[in-house]
Amino acid sequence: MKVSAVITLKKDVLDPQGKVIHQTLDGMGFKDVNEIRQGKYFEIDVKENDPHKAKEIVEEMCKKLLANLVIENYKIIETQ
Amino acid sequence: MKVSAVITLKKDVLDPQGKVIHQTLDGMGFKDVNEIRQGKYFEIDVKENDPHKAKEIVEEMCKKLLANLVIENYKIIETQ
């Protein structure tokens, strides 16, 4: 089954990409943005059909590789 | 309000990062992965409190800048 995970920067960590995208959007006329933060998204297809177990495997992956826990948080957002 | 969007590569587009991550996970002992695809995640805080309108604004951003529609799809996943 497929599990999606989202990795975002921790709150106080600088997001240089988000900052520049914000400026560019502003220049393009999108004036109503307060903030924009960029993160990573993973769609992982695992050989496991139990949603609970699948989620656990992906959490493990996030902890061990996908997220850099020093500056990032992860969240499992979907299993299907 | 905050709107989250996810940008993913279209199915027939090569995803070198996903592939390398897959290999790495495999090397780390996660043997049960069929596929892993990487995408981008955006959390956008817009000055708009109507969820419908906020979503529309972000869709517009996705079309005009955040996604390259030749190779990517976008999806609005959450408004809060």
Next chain:
Amino acid sequence: MMLVNEKVAIEHGLKPDEYKKICDLLKRVPNITELGIFSAMWNEHCSYKSSRLHLKKLPTKSKKVIQGPGENAGVIDIEDNDAIVFKIESHNHPSFIEPYQGAATGVGGIMRDVFTMGARPIANLNSIHFGSPQNKKTKNLLRGVVHGIGGYGNCMGVPTIAGQTSFDSSYNGNILVNAMTLGLVKKNKIFYSKAAGLNKPVIYVGSKTGRDGIHGASMASASFDDKIEEKKPTVQVGDPFTEKLLLEACLELMEGDSIIAIQDMGAAGLTSSSIEMASKGNLGIEIDLNKVPCREAKMTPYEIMLSESQERMLIVLENGKEEHAKRIFDKWNLDFAVIGQTTNSKNIELFFDNEQVANIPVNTLVENSPMYDRKWKKAKLPKKNKFKNVDFNNLKIKDVLKKILSNHNVCSKEWIWQQYDHTVMGDTIQKPGGDSGVVRVHGTNKAVAASVDSSAVYCWAHPLTGGKQVVAESWRNLISVGAKPIAITNCLNFGSPENEENMGEFVECVQGISEASKYLEFPVVSGNVSFYNQTKEVGIKPTPAIGGVGLIKDYKKMISMNFKEINNLVLIIGKTEGHIDQSLFARTILDEKNGPPPEVNLFNEKNNGESLLELIENNYIKSAHDISLGGLLTAISKMCIKGNKGIKLSKSKNLMNEIEYFFSEDQGRYIIEIKPKDLSEVVKILKKNSVHYEELGIIIDNELVINQKTKVTIDELKSYNTNWLKNYMSS
């Protein structure tokens, strides 16, 4: 507000007597913001409290030195109103915690030090040291650090032209990441950090201030313990794009005459930058912290003052130039704010929400900062090992050569430097992989050579000799490319100064560096000390890294190490005595880790080097390479590999065992290639200068012919040398 007492002070890394001294100096108890400022200014990283006393011994002057230590970077004269600004800086602790960001922000920080002085960065170098290849963490740390260095330097558009990489188990818990930058400036357009004049506007430019890296400087002054996880929030994230804009904007503002003083915000951020400017100018500064551009809501004065957000600068402007300056920073889309002014109070005064939140005499933070004469232990010169010929007789030269060329500390580091843009700016005339990197001075016939070196094993075996050796090696690497050595910068990476042995290593290495640089007229113009490279009780091997810079007056005369032409003659300059102790051969093949490092004879060093320069000046030298780790045969092999040519070695007239002859690491030696017709002239010069030399052999097509029995093809040499790192990183 949090109350301050001794306990809080200790949590800030201060010692009880240091806290008492603060109270005495202020004649009151500091508030929390003030305590934060003291702790940042008085920690090892900013105050040099354990090292200051010893650093004074380093020679820092020569006719070519425009600015020695004490400014953001050193400056040397390269004639025609051109000057080179350069410095090396460590980012060890952050890189161990988060290798990508740690290394990236290290590179960003050192580039800021250089362009603060008005110089455009023209070359980067790095010296990186990792734990043993078998250590679980090593591979990821190496990958992260290399990606970080490349990620930042490549984006800035500054070529990374040379470096050094080593592996040793003493770095298992403390990797070293030292970054060096060279910049080019006109001699009459150098900017300094000394504030001057009253009521001058103090300007903040660059990125906004966030909560990142609060207390990074104190982290750099503490050893790692089991709680390193807790130190994580102090990691800073680098934004090379903003730094590139900041570079261009600063250089644009520097074209005019608006700037009185400028200082980047490095360790301890706004605190150390404002205090340094005030202290050098013997002035006060007042700052309204509400005016500081902040990324996060509700940041406290404490956080604003101690944040180590990257890509920020502090400038003291001439009155009336604010609008002009603002236009430039607006154009580059950077934050700009007038946050305060210079005063005659000689205090640093901070205001927040219309209240004074700190008021400290500047001199208490700088001149009155602690200075320690730490206890240190003198190292004994280890006894020489007595090797018997039987130790060597059952070794096959080819096997030894294979092992040495593929050893992780000798093998090609192409996997690393291919990930660094080394050709951007269009002036790199010697890429990584040679003895020094060389870049032309844009639009002129001159070129600047730079190399970074360290020999932790020698320093560990005998710090005094090791200290001398590193300086000598740097000098040799410059001479090998035809550059006249001018000056050095040094990054002194050591364990805890509170440990007598580590402190002794520091003191004696500095002594050695000092002796060699004095003798070679190769002064120290900038540098950095990194103590506490220590996990629990285990410190790293002492690792002073020396970054040398030299000048090639006519870049067409630059020398490279690849063998050039068949039938040319190959000579060795300098005497081979067969010193095996502490050689790579002894350590890896014989597994003998004791014994003294090779001796450094400064007279020979200077004489041999200068004689080689004389030969180069007279156009006799076709290729040259200094002999370092791995000895004579290793050096020859590298010249074969690079030049895709072989050599037929003549039978040595030397009486020593072949193994000793080929793999000993005696100092002060170079291999040179000359045309047969020039032999008599070359010999004449060498004899005139009393330089010891031997004829080694003649260049042939594609084999290294060592003796009747032993032949190695160039392809074999290449595969020994180039595969290890690639394979290691992809396994």
Next chain:
Amino acid sequence: MKSSVITFPGSNCDRDMDVALSKFGFKNKMVWHDDNELPKSDLVVLPGGFSYGDYLRCGSMASKSKIMQSVINFAKSGGLVMGICNGFQILVETGLVPGVLLRNKYLEFICKNVYVKVVNKQNPYFKNLDKDILELHIAHNEGNYFCTDDQLKEINENNQIAIYYCDEKGHTEEQHNPNGSLKNIAGIFNKEKNVLGMMPHPERMIDQSLSGEDGSIFFKNLINNLK
């Protein structure tokens, strides 16, 4: 001949390109990304570097900058526009040339000399070139060319491929592909062949003291073709 080099925030090969163009006889002007109008030019160059930090997607944000509208108009009216490295990425993002540039296959920045095979000389860039194989320098993190099957078909039908990665003899097998590019593609034209995007940096090879001199051959030929 007049040329213009656009400087975007984060461009870092703009000066190198200026030096190269001037060396071979172009009267070159530097143009700021925030300007509205292009000076009169025979050639417009989008240089290498990291415009907008390469954030989001390389070239994406630069493609939205003010000057790009004029560049697009110039290209559509037949003007010569060349994008090198990051400039190629910008061209792709504007849609002036087809496809995208993904991250290098092994996710590593690559800085080294490569050989490229010139396969189409019916255009102002390579016409009259007396060599088929050039040694050029690459330095990029995202040079892995990709396009859809439909696009590839069209590209082939219109002879839009400009250069392939190869070895010194012109072999274009996979092992001579430094970054995983589809079909070893190193550079590509628009349909009309007045717009060229390529990853290699000819401007870094204009002097025998540098990485080589095949860049000189390229620029000399280019200015002669324009005369």
